[in-house]
Amino acid sequence: MRIVLGVGGGIAAYKVASLLRLFTEAGHNVTVIPTEASTRFVGTATWEALSGNPVSNSVFDDVHQVNHVRLGHEADLIVIAPATADLLAKAATGQAGDLLTNTLLMARGPVLFAPAMHTEMWQHAATRANVETLRSRGAAVLEPASGRLTGADSGPGRLPEPEAIFDAAMALVQGQSDFQLPLAGRTVTISAGGTREPLDPVxxxxxxxxxxxxxxxxxxxxxxxxxxxxxAAHMDVPPPAGVEVVPLETALQLREAALAAAADSDVVIMSAAVADFRPAAVSDTKIKKRDDRDDPVITLVRNPDILHELVELRNSAAPRGRQQLIVGFAAETGDGDGDVLAHARAKLQRKGCDLLVVNHVGTDKVFGQDTNSVVILARSGSEPQEASGTKTEVSAAIISRISDELNSVSPRA
Incomplete structure (x- = not known):
């Protein structure tokens, strides 16, 4: 596929190098057209090296090829990232002052804009009007992500992650009417890793x-x-880019962080392995092994049931209907009282969460492995859903199920 990748003049231009890599590694032929302003952030040499094609932003280069006409006609897809407020305005008003805006006017295939700018610029009436104009003409304009911006402020205006733009671009080309990202505009809190409950300083x-x-x-x-x-409790893998990370260690710390995060979350996924018990007392000094002393006795106390508490908090805040989706994880083993699914169904009933993702665990299963096999149970009583494969594939199935669940209920007030 022939793709034109237009790069706007924003600091997020550096992230577009990763998007270009995703396109080229998928086998697509990419021509990069940076605006003059964008070359102050990322130079043309970078785009040429990563794309394998010459790069220009002038209508007067290679005039014999009539690039300002040819590129738009030949492109199977045009992606603009970052789509700055300036670029959106020029595209909406049909300006043609450089090679990129000329190419947009000549486009005959799908066009995708991935905006990035400060929150006030994104929310300005002029920008919103330009976005609506572009959408009314058939262009796809993604919603920007929310988070930390260039300065100390944060809010909607971050460039979506390259993987998200890539997925949206591929969906657009395939003619999917729902190419918009299924969780766009949603805030998702996820707990991960295993908690650690201290016995002593060691x-x-x-x-x-x-x-x-x-x-x-x-x-x-x-x-x-x-x-x-x-x-993030203890993890053997680094956190991914493009997400807010809250480091923690103990179950009590996770409880505090989860309750705070739930306040503005549309979805809470409690996938961390949380200790059921913690030592009743923590020694200030290392517990030493001595021949003249008895073996130490460690008394354990229960940790709070964070998942159940989140459900109660949600229900008390929204007594007239669910406005937040809560997903639990159950790491189960069978025993004399029942098999894995029997224990999981009982847990789903006790916890009251909307979905429960069930793992059959063991010393050589799930923990630390790159593959997984789960069953997703729903409080609604719908048929259990199985998912297996790499943990990436299983996660995609879980997030897809969450998107379906969100779409099955009325939107948040």
């Missing part, structure tokens, strides 16, 4: 969780357009 009670599934969920939610907050 030792702790922990578990085998690596955090791989939680990180994969964060990536899938991010790529679906959500603003993602990752509550």
């Amino acid at each position: 030792r702790f009670l922990g578990n085998r969780s690596s955090g791989k599934q939680g990180v994969a969920l964060a990536v899938a939610a991010r790529n679906a357009g959500a603003t993602v907050r990752l509550l």
